[in-house]
Amino acid sequence: MSVEPVLSVHDVVKSFGAEQVLRGVSLEVPEHTVTVLIGASGSGKSTLLRCVNLLTPVDDGVIRLDGWDITDPEVDPDQVRRQIGMVFQSFNLFPHLSVLDNITLSPRKVHKADRAQAEAAGLELLARFGLADKARQYPDRLSGGQQQRVAIVRSLAVAPRLMLMDEVTSALDPVLVNEVLATVRDLKAEGMTMVIATHEMGFAAQVADEVCFLESGTIRERGAPEQVLHDPQEPATRDFLRRVHEAGRL
Amino acid sequence: MSRPAPGPGTPRPPSAEELRRRGVRRRQARKRAAIAATSSVLVLGALVAVVVTSPGWPVVQQTFFDLAYGREVLPKVFDGLLLNIRLTIVASVSIAILGMALALARTSTAPALAPMRILATGYVDLFRGVPTLLVILLIGFGVPALGLAGVTSSVVILGTTAVVLTYSAYVAEVLRSGILSVHPSQGAAARSLGLSAGQTLRYVILPQGVRRVVPPLLNDFVSLLKDTGLISVLGVVDAIRAAQIESSKTFNYTPYVVAAALFLLLTIPLTRVTDRFMLRSIQRQNAQVGG
Numbered sequence: 206m207s208v209e210p211v212l213s214v215h216d217v218v219k220s221f222g223a224e225q226v227l228r229g230v231s232l233e234v235p236e237h238t239v240t241v242l243i244g245a246s247g248s249g250k251s252t253l254l255r256c257v258n259l260l261t262p263v264d265d266g267v268i269r270l271d272g273w274d275i276t277d278p279e280v281d282p283d284q285v286r287r288q289i290g291m292v293f294q295s296f297n298l299f300p301h302l303s304v305l306d307n308i309t310l311s312p313r314k315v316h317k318a319d320r321a322q323a324e325a326a327g328l329e330l331l332a333r334f335g336l337a338d339k340a341r342q343y344p345d346r347l348s349g350g351q352q353q354r355v356a357i358v359r360s361l362a363v364a365p366r367l368m369l370m371d372e373v374t375s376a377l378d379p380v381l382v383n384e385v386l387a388t389v390r391d392l393k394a395e396g397m398t399m400v401i402a403t404h405e406m407g408f409a410a411q412v413a414d415e416v417c418f419l420e421s422g423t424i425r426e427r428g429a430p431e432q433v434l435h436d437p438q439e440p441a442t443r444d445f446l447r448r449v450h451e452a453g454r455l
Numbered sequence: 456m457s458r459p460a461p462g463p464g465t466p467r468p469p470s471a472e473e474l475r476r477r478g479v480r481r482r483q484a485r486k487r488a489a490i491a492a493t494s495s496v497l498v499l500g501a502l503v504a505v506v507v508t509s510p511g512w513p514v515v516q517q518t519f520f521d522l523a524y525g526r527e528v529l530p531k532v533f534d535g536l537l538l539n540i541r542l543t544i545v546a547s548v549s550i551a552i553l554g555m556a557l558a559l560a561r562t563s564t565a566p567a568l569a570p571m572r573i574l575a576t577g578y579v580d581l582f583r584g585v586p587t588l589l590v591i592l593l594i595g596f597g598v599p600a601l602g603l604a605g606v607t608s609s610v611v612i613l614g615t616t617a618v619v620l621t622y623s624a625y626v627a628e629v630l631r632s633g634i635l636s637v638h639p640s641q642g643a644a645a646r647s648l649g650l651s652a653g654q655t656l657r658y659v660i661l662p663q664g665v666r667r668v669v670p671p672l673l674n675d676f677v678s679l680l681k682d683t684g685l686i687s688v689l690g691v692v693d694a695i696r697a698a699q700i701e702s703s704k705t706f707n708y709t710p711y712v713v714a715a716a717l718f719l720l721l722t723i724p725l726t727r728v729t730d731r732f733m734l735r736s737i738q739r740q741n742a743q744v745g746g
Contacts, residue, residue, distance in 0.1 A: 260643055286646060289647070293644060310659075314650060314658060316649075
């Protein structure tokens with residue numbers, strides 16, 4: 206019996222108006238593995254993640270979560286999202302709630318945990334990521350790196366099957382990037398299944414089990430990180446990596 | 456030039472140059488305060504002098520600022536003002552509820568709520584477009600004329616209803632602008648945490664959106680307090696009507712001035728509170744942009 210992948214994306218198509226953003230993308234993410242999506246801005250990485258989280262409906266193709274067809278219109282999107290954590294480029298913490306309330310909102314309101322229980326679990330998570338002293342603060346008092354780590358903890362608080370990370374370091378200065386990447390590496394070490402869109406190639410090489418290079422809405426090349434990042438077969442991949450290298454990001 | 460490097464936490468003593476600059480700043484501040492005080496006294500004094508020395512002033516003083524008469528009518532006007540306050544409290548609660556319902560209906564996207572959206576939009580167009588005084592007259596005199604069984608003919612209730620109907624339209628628009636000002640990424644973050652559309656609205660969108668429009672809402676509250684006086688056209692004895700009754704007995708307008716002073720006593724503190732809220736919310740938003 207073959208093991209069902211946590212996420213399976215099959216031939217997904219998505220257009221915004223006349224612009225085709227995804228042109229038949231397929232992807233399988235087995236449990237406890239990390240798939241990293243690389244590619245220029247506008248190549249479809251973010252759209253793919255938003256499709257998986259049903260924030261954006263697909264035009265065609267099938268997405269399965271643990272074998273469950275979540276692109277079926279009968280499926281309740283809230284049920285799907287409860288099993289998927291998503292972290293955004295712009296953090297998107299709730300500014301009117303303290304760090305702890307940000308983290309316990311979904312456990313309390315969606316998963317119906319009582320406040321004391323949710324807060325104890327939240328504090329434990331914060332402590333694990335070195336943020337225990339920030340629990341009572343409001344997001345605008347935190348550095349960008351701390352805000353993003355809180356956003357990651359917030360997604361973890363509902364014990365997701367799958368984590369989606371959409372360029373989580375793109376809004377941070379280089380020093381803060383590292384603390385966020387260290388957090389993601391910790392998650393990888395704990396066996397979290399993740400799909401990560403990033404421009405940090407060094408980081409991709411460290412955490413990825415598989416790297417997919419997207420261009421114009423298709424996966425042009427995929428494989429082990431050392432192969433895709435260091436010995437790319439496709440001219441398009443080589444060209445992209447050369448430009449990234451010139452920009453000093455590799 | 457061998458100042459010992461102070462450790463973290465021990466504030467460095469200011470340099471001689473900084474002490475000199477502070478002295479200059481203090482002198483500048485004193486000079487500015489003196490200029491402001493002098494010009495205020497001159498301008499206000501000139502205004503008072505123009506009014507007091509005008510040829511008609513003795514008559515005006517007698518008919519508008521008769522202190523003894525003012526003291527005599529104060530209790531009656533004050534009783535009227537209590538009605539204005541009570542109506543304001545009842546009306547503001549009703550307006551908050553109806554205004555929020557309208558705002559939610561107008562910002563809803565669910566297809567099942569399409570008729571609500573259309574009705575709410577029509578409602579807002581109608582009641583924002585018709586002068587408040589006309590709504591009060593139409594409802595205050597029109598509804599009793601219908602002779603419907605079970606419907607009150609109390610002008611206080613009908614007049615307040617008219618004010619509530621009008622103000623709900625304004626408040627709904629203010630609330631709607633607050634709801635729409637919350638960035639869509641906040642909604643996306645909430646939905647991706649598994650919150651339903653309703654939960655997202657209640658726990659994420661509304662708390663942020665409503666907080667942003669507190670200053671304009673307080674503004675509307677101040678003007679509601681004054682506009683409850685409009686229902687005096689229906690014969691309700693509020694502060695304005697009480698003043699009118701008193702002044703018609705003697706053809707002295709002091710009671711109106713008393714009513715105006717009483718309204719000011721209420722609205723000026725409220726306005727100050729509004730200003731402070733507005734300043735604080737601007738500062739907070741700037742802090743968020745900066746952070």
